[in-house]
Amino acid sequence: MLLTSLASDDSNAADIADAVRIDNTVLSRSQLSGASAGVLEDLGGATRVAVLATPTAQTVLAVTGCLLAGVPVVPVPADVGVAERQHMLRDSGAQAWLGERPDDPAGLPHFSARSGSQQPHAVASCDDEDTALIIYTSGTTGPPKGVQLSRRALAADLDALAQAWQWSPDDVLVHGLPMYHVHGLVLGLVGSLRQGNRFVHTGKPTPEAYAAARGTLYFGVPTVWSRVVADPGAAAALRSARMLVSGSAALPVPVFDALVERTGHAPIERYGSTESLITLSTRVDGERRPGWVGVPLQGVQTKLVADDGSPVPHDGESIGRLAVRGPTLFNGYLNRPDATADAFDGDGWYRTGDVAVIDAQGMHRIVGRESVDLIKTGGFRVGAGEIETALLGHPAVAEVAVVGLPDDDLGQRIVAFVVASPAEPAQPGELIDYVAQQLSIHKRPREVRIVDALPRNAMGKVLKKALLT
Template identity: 50%
Template sequence: MATLFPALDTPSERPALRFGDRVLTYRELAGAAGTLAARISGTRRVALWATPTLETAVGAVAALLAGVPVVPLNPRTGDGELAHILADSAPDLVLAAPGAELPEPLAVLPRTEIDVAAGPQASAASPAASRTTAGDEDPAFVIYTSGTTGPPKGAVLPRRAVAASLDALEDAWGWTAADTVTHALPLFHVHGLVLGTLGPLRRGGCAHHLGRFGAEAVTAALEAGATMLFGVPTMYHRLAEAVGSDPALVKALAGARLLVSGSAGLPLHDHKRIAAATGRRVIERYGMTETLMNTSVRADDHASRPGTVGVPVLGVELRLVDETGTVQEACDGETIGEIQVRGTNLFSHYLNRPEATAEAHTADGWFRTGDMATRDRAGHLRIVGRKATDLIKSGGFKIGAGEIENALLDHPGVREAAVTGEPDADLGERIVAWIVPVDPQAPPGAQELADHVAGRLAPHKRPRDVRYLDALPRNDLGKIMKRALHG
């Protein structure tokens, strides 16, 4: 397979990675990542403690150079969920920044520290470092994604899928080596790590991570030469609120080549506020862990309506299917069907879950996304919701209700629990917990339950609202009727 990072074959003094004041040129990246790649070469699988740091980016590049699959770990994941991921993926070692404090479940693994200053800086070392014997179908990542029930599943992403999706976005967005992508996204999932960090490196451009998101940081990055901004709807919502009183932000956004939102739908009022203030539109794209990128509004398509996620990107086939399995050909903006896709962008399987892998695909090889959409006359898709009711999109994260319910039921004061999502102007959806307490006279408090969930799973999975009931509504089979909770 051709190298994932051609710019490392002939490294230059151009900046490759910028995290705050810390910068690595392509020559320095080739040296540091090449040295680490040599250390971990031959390893079956590695975990990566994915803090928003330069070390995480170097660790991911090194693993790809070595042809070693990498499992990015969310540093805010609770011990229970982390233990499941480690047991399921069985990494041989963990890559971490020097001095990083690792939780107890990782104590059993050998630790390899990521030294961003290590290795020869001369170009002579670079071509060998940037090549691997790994093939197209060999795994690049195992990224864990929350399902609607049960523990997270590890989606195995082959090198073929990473290259195909990033090259498809080159075509859709006119993405070149002249672009600098700025973002403040976490580095343990596809959006921040693959698109926002590895994407610029594949193009030979620069990835600029802000560290913490904020209007001032976005302004400074764009003023310093960043051309593309990646964010989730929560971030763009905050920018939309700020543009009315921040002329420097308005000028910076107006000067960007591309503003891209993903991971959930951006509300129309935020589209309108940013466009009205800056004269620039925010384009949306649609993907998921298992498929990487499926669709996007093209940079040269000025006819797409706000709220649509564009058309299939290069190499992706897409169809809408109704509940009977009939393909929906209508392009009327009203006919709804489940999105099913196939192409070089797809994951290969769920790690250790052959039944789940089979269930996720149709008999003729299409992946069932579970997302419902309509299609307009120009072929632009609009996502209208989930086929199931138990996947919550909050703050750019896709969160399974089932695992939160399980965590709540582990609290001694909780008899029954259900979790749903409700629209939220900032988060997209907020997590709502419906609780039947053991003692109605002394129910556990909302903050206590939120802390309980955050400690077992991750802070972004905590309920934002807690509502108390005498009993949960159930059907004749005992299944909780969640739609009745909002009735």
């Protein structure tokens, strides 16, 4: 059973009165388990159900009830545009809204998420390969694609993370992230329901809310941790935690170092995608190296390949295209056999679209997306992330994004978009020289542009494609 902590035949499991705290609401394990009955009564036989994935008790009950009842869930972001939402509903074939609904429900019937009148054990039998979630990826070259995640993949990934992080029912997991992505929904909510730990959603991931939650295990994206280290009181409050986890974007090395200094914790960094779930992580009992995302989780294999398909050496320097294989992979894109075929090679390796380096100990460093972070300049292959890390070491740089722009001579020229630190003015020429001193000369930016802010999505990832125009 995917949600093992809610298994109705576990007579020895004591009910947890505050299994989930969200949106000023407390839900017990009995209430969560009983949500399956409401789904079976209202939506029994449904093939797919849309959930407006707001951080509310309705979302928690809807997702939990559907997973227990064997009804696939389509999480829909609350802030998505009308056209994109209609695409998700049409493409997924969702038959109803469960929980909250948008102002424009697109003609679908709506049901509130609730505990039904049947006993909680009245749940549907499910096969491990059945689809549990259909999560839509942001469409960079077309409409969003529906990623089909099986119950088997979710269970395998969450169990592998539990092993790497020593995640247990004694933990109190805290985050304030969106509930429609893998980070907030799968790891945060579903992971807690599988492990049996208490889960606290703070609404917004503010330093004050994190400090007040008094958790043992915290999830955050880099912007969250940047704000935490800027708040001495909040950072000190997290010293009592067991572990801090950063993901969804690269954690700047200065933020890593500041977390160590101000919270006493070297953060866990991990890597994954909607299609693969989490595949790499540093371990609670292993090395936590700034800028590196760890080793493959249990059951996961990785490899680096060159442009011609040949293997790339694991020397900690050579850049290659990252491919992964293992039990956490998705079951293809819904209604897109062409895109699914393109995502895998003939041996079942998933092409992540990311470029990385691996050292002799198996530690991975993600350079970035092949499309925007691998810069081919003057005959050299340069990773944008390495330059960004170097620039963040300069006191005048608060944020930075490095891209390759077309250049008639070099092929691509390295351009850095810099948000200056308020404490010190940033001088483009000085920053270019600084990188040339820190790294090989060919890795220096040819141009530095000072900007007020970098374009980011809801998870804090920089939208580099917006910088290429």
